[in-house]
């Protein structure tokens with residue numbers, strides 16, 4: 001690259017010929033990070049976002065005087081790309097005081113019975129504990145054989161990808177609690193149940209994030225002002241380069257570049273495009289000419305899994321009076337997974353819950369009719385919280401829900417692979433198609449589907465484009 005004293009690549013800037021260097025389609029964290037990196041090397045960039053605001057699956061809400069994350073929220077120190085970006089942006093994190101406290105008690109609620117426990121493992125039987133630890137050790141052994149950046153090339157990849165984590169567990173595990181715990185863990189990590197996940201995918205995922213310990217424990221940090229503020233800060237830096245409320249309908253591409261076509265037929269020309277969204281979202285864009293069959297198959301078959309996230313806001317975090325952390329693994333349909341989401345330094349108390357949408361018999365399984373009825377959903381969630389924390393939990397100041405299964409332009413919370421997907425189509429996840437490059441968290445090597453993965457993917461795609469523009 002022909003860089004000058006200020007580090008800016010003049011060659012790239014001069015090659016613009018009146019068109020932009022790059023259009024980034026998707027103003028989530030991944031697209032914004034890609035744009036920021038490209039602007040830093042002198043590229044002329046526009047970010048096009050369909051929704052009225054940037055951030056995508058990170059989304060701030062305001063209630064009872066608090067700023068809350070209705071989308072992505074927590075992180076851990078192993079999520080290096082996110083930790084570095086926060087440092088660059090000057091955004092601080094804080095540790096959830098009760099999650100970090102080894103003396104705090106968590107709630108385990110199964111079949112009408114409530115128990116509290118300290119440490120990492122719920123009070124399951126000795127046999128269930130042994131089964132869990134053995135299954136995890138075996139999964140980690142498999143994970144060690146899987147190349148993190150090319151899981152489809154793992155030894156025995158086809159066999160591993162021909163079965164589900166659920167079927168594999170059934171062969172090894174007889175204790176209901178072990179299955180339930182594995183379901184809860186993968187429901188949090190991948191928003192899918194073991195029965196829905198390829199064994200290859202599940203083991204690869206575990207290895208790529210750094211093992212079971214990272215998957216279950218490295219999520220105790222939150223972002224000052226909310227994780228949604230990351231996209232807001234990135235967009236503020238990018239200024240007028242960001243355009244919201246502009247759903248891209250089509251991308252015409254050729255050896256000369258791309259034309260990104262908007263809702264009313266308006267066009268933006270550029271030399272390259274980065275499509276920064278999940279493969280499931282990308283299938284709503286028309287590509288002219290049609291994408292190669294392998295990429296088309298990836299997009300058509302890609303699954304995004306979803307959940308409903310809720311916030312119950314209380315006058316104060318009353319559960320802490322009893323040394324409770326606010327964390328629950330339970331089997332009550334309205335709130336099978338709960339965490340204390342109280343922002344730092346705030347006198348109110350916030351419980352964050354997740355309603356799993358991946359099957360009626362899993363994690364309690366909520367009646368499908370309840371999902372679209374706000375009053376019944378609220379009642380189901382609050383009844384669960386009362387069972388976990390007592391009657392005070394039934395009297396929140398405010399109760400907010402966000403159903404990520406029905407969001408415009410965003411297909412779901414997180415992409416994960418069913419059997420056959422990784423070996424058949426995984427290789428096309430990151431492979432550019434002419435001037436089209438792919439970002440979005442689902443294309444990440446580590447923490448795919450998470451904010452950190454979105455950043456890794458944005459940086460990787462920006463690197464590809466910068467190299468292509470300067471060659």
Ligand SMILES: Cc1cc2nc3c(=O)[nH]c(=O)nc-3n(C[C@H](O)[C@H](O)[C@H](O)COP(=O)(O)OP(=O)(O)OC[C@H]3O[C@@H](n4cnc5c(N)ncnc54)[C@H](O)[C@@H]3O)c2cc1C
Nearest residue numbers: 026028029030050056057072073074248440441449450451
């Ligand atoms: C409820 C929930 C909880 C989560 N919890 C966590 C957590 O605690 N920690 C964590 O790290 N991660 C979490 N995540 C995941 C994390 O938020 C996402 O992985 C990350 O934000 C994805 O960023 P992205 O930029 O890759 O994709 P997205 O945020 O999905 O961005 C893609 C963007 O593309 C836009 N778009 C789509 N189609 C078009 C089109 N045709 N034209 C223009 N624009 C288009 C979309 O509107 C969207 O803004 C959570 C997500 C949700 C929803």
